[in-house]
Amino acid sequence: MWKWIQAFASPRNFYQTSGKIIPWLMAPFIALSLIGLYWSFVVSPADYQQGESVRIMYVHVPAAWMSLFIYIVMAIASGIGLIWQIKLAHIVAKVSAPVGAAFTLLALVTGSVWGKPMWGTWWAWDARLTSELILLFLYLAYISLHNAFDNPKTADKASSVLAIVGLVNIPIIYYSVEWWNSLHQGSSISTTKISMQIDMFIALMLISFAFKFLYGALVLMRARDEVLVREQNSRWVREIIVGVGK
Amino acid sequence: MTKRQNRMVLVALLIAGAILAVTLLLQALGNNSNYFYSPTSVKQGKAPTDRSFRLGGLVVVGSFKREDLKSTFDVTDNNNKFTIEYTGILPDLFREGQGIITTGSLVNGRFIATEVLAKHDENYMPPEVADALKQAQE
Known part of the structure; x- marks a missing residue:
């Protein structure tokens, strides 16, 4: 197992293997999105209070879950990169950040669009909304910090520390609606109960898995580019570039 | 090591x-x-008196009255309640029995609101199910 990981994590092997995996992530993403869209617009019903606005949830909640999920991946990859000094782990952390920032922004914007008609305001400084906004700032800080160094090794180390420290915000976002009085509602889905109609839940899950596959595909694509840039002086990269140029 | x-x-x-x-x-x-104070914590004197604060609770069923844009209603946490006065447009989800959060300050025991927000709970269901639940309760 350990040997296999080390073999896969070598830049050259990663580049070759990941190229083959990407289509297997893109295909489920497209399939799940199409079924998910059908389920969220046609199969799932309108809500008894929110009416049709409930459909915003099918983007908002999966995007918000992704914003947390990607940050956790980023922090774990940073930890692995720091402790075991695996180049690929740092690359995964680095290329995940913009994807995570995009999902965070999507969650904030869709939440705002839902909040105006339902709550009566675009924005409120309640615990959930504020901590999610801090998550966006953490992503942006990570990206800027990484870009502030010329040497990728120094950049990896410094931004890894930031990613790990920022991890403390994740439980705060998750439990914010329980720890404090907030405008944002509590979780509808927990391990013990699901307080939503089953078709709503299915639509939510379909989109949520679609997003996971999309993230996987995006990370591999971006990581391949990053590997090429970082290994540009090595022989195998030159062979690929020359080969492509022929 | x-x-x-x-x-x-x-x-x-x-x-x-x-x-x-x-x-x-x-x-x-x-x-x-905390985003808002409950009527009980306001009665206990936890809310500020010198500036505006947010008060949250359920709109008491049967308490809502409206004249043009001016509306009055009671907000409760089932222990204490306050009468709210508000002039302006109420959000879509505002209704009696609904949780709301309102910004304003206490003037002679009445809460003069500058903003009313409706709180949504974590229950999502189609209208038919909500009707069935209501009938079952009655």
Whole structure:
């Protein structure tokens, strides 16, 4: 197992293997999105209070879950990169950040669009909304910090520390609606109960898995580019570039 | 210790330090990170009197009255209640029995609101199910 990981994590092997995996992530993403869209617009019903606005949830909640999920991946990859000094782990952390920032922004914007008609305001400084906004700032800080160094090794180390420290915000976002009085509602889905109609839940899950596959595909694509840039002086990269140029 | 173990300890310390710092920060913030006060905590004098604050609770069924844009209604947490006066447009989800959060200040025991927000709960269901639930309760 350990040997296999080390073999896969070598830049050259990663580049070759990941190229083959990407289509297997893109295909489920497209399939799940199409079924998910059908389920969220046609199969799932309108809500008894929110009416049709409930459909915003099918983007908002999966995007918000992704914003947390990607940050956790980023922090774990940073930890692995720091402790075991695996180049690929740092690359995964680095290329995940913009994807995570995009999902965070999507969650904030869709939440705002839902909040105006339902709550009566675009924005409120309640615990959930504020901590999610801090998550966006953490992503942006990570990206800027990484870009502030010329040497990728120094950049990896410094931004890894930031990613790990920022991890403390994740439980705060998750439990914010329980720890404090907030405008944002509590979780509808927990391990013990699901307080939503089953078709709503299915639509939510379909989109949520679609997003996971999309993230996987995006990370591999971006990581391949990053590997090429970082290994540009090595022989195998030159062979690929020359080969492509022929 | 090997170098790798050293780095592990460093990462662990980093996480522990971050958790400690944020816990202390949240402790210091205390009540200030709550988005609203309940009618009971206002009665207990926890809400500020010199500036506006947010009051949250359920709209008492049968208490809602409206004249043009001026509306009055009671908000309760099932222990204490306050009468709210508000001039303006109410959000879509506003209705009797609904949770709301309102910003304003107390003037002679009445809460003069500058903003009313409707709170949504975590229950999502189609209208037919909501009707069936209501009938079952009655």
